[in-house]
Amino acid sequence: MSSSDAQFFPHATGEAAKTVEKHQAAQDLIFYSGWFCPYVHRTWIALEERGIPYQYVEVNPYKKEKHFLEINPKGLVPAIEYKGRALYESLILCEFLEDTYPAATPRLLPADTAERAYARIWVDFVTKNVVPNFMRLIQAQTVEKQDAARADLYKGLRTFAAQARGPYFLGDEFSLVDVAIAPWIIRDWVVAENRGYDRAAVSDAWKKYADLVEQRDSIRKTSSEKQHYYEIYGRYLRDEAQGEGARAVREGRVIP
Ligand SMILES: N[C@@H](CCC(=O)N[C@@H](CS)C(=O)NCC(=O)O)C(=O)O
Structure with a gap:
């Protein structure tokens, strides 16, 4: 570090x-x-x-x-x-x-056990196919590596959005699947401004989903002003960040 x-x-x-x-x-x-x-x-x-x-x-x-x-x-x-x-x-x-806190509502996992497992499958998908590709895209320094990472990210997001029942991933209820991916939706301006990412270029379904999720009150209430994210993401964009996650992405390891 x-x-x-x-x-x-x-x-x-x-x-x-x-x-x-x-x-x-x-x-x-x-x-x-x-x-x-x-x-x-x-x-x-x-x-x-x-x-x-x-x-x-x-x-x-x-x-x-x-x-x-x-x-x-x-x-x-x-x-x-x-x-x-x-x-x-x-x-x-x-x-x-x-x-x-079982009495606190809304619950983020469905009551039905098969549906809970299904939610976890897609949370796992976000962990394996969305987050690492997003971070690879930010840290990639050559056009070739950026193109490859963007293609992998689009593939992951397209697959995810194609499975979303709408308006949220599991349907009407906001769930842990939406929570798992939301922080990368609210931060996707980093790759839009610097790495040629475009929600609409992923798919119509992805754009519709992402545009909705970022409006969620709980997400807006926990987001800081964009200007303060710049210095942090600047280090990632120059591939100079030395945190555990940045080093893992640089070395092609699983993010801790
Ligand atoms: N898998 C962990 C990842 C947490 C993580 O990487 N947090 C970063 C900040 S975004 C951190 O604490 N980094 C400190 C470091 O790398 O030394 C989780 O999901 O909670």
């Missing part, structure tokens, strides 16, 4: 800052967040969607401070401390919230 990775705007801005402000009081659940992080964004969307009480704590995960490493030995955000128990991994945290 280079020290420059640890230097960026230190807190949420815009709509996200208002949400942070409302979640300062002590709660059973402490949410360790990095305002900029797409993985954090998933868990944050789930918390906001379901109205779960939480205390927001901003962490700079690149600093690897001792207290945070005690919460998550991997040193990655998001993490949660719940009644003294430390947990991490964005999608596992979303499922933890689902299990721990």
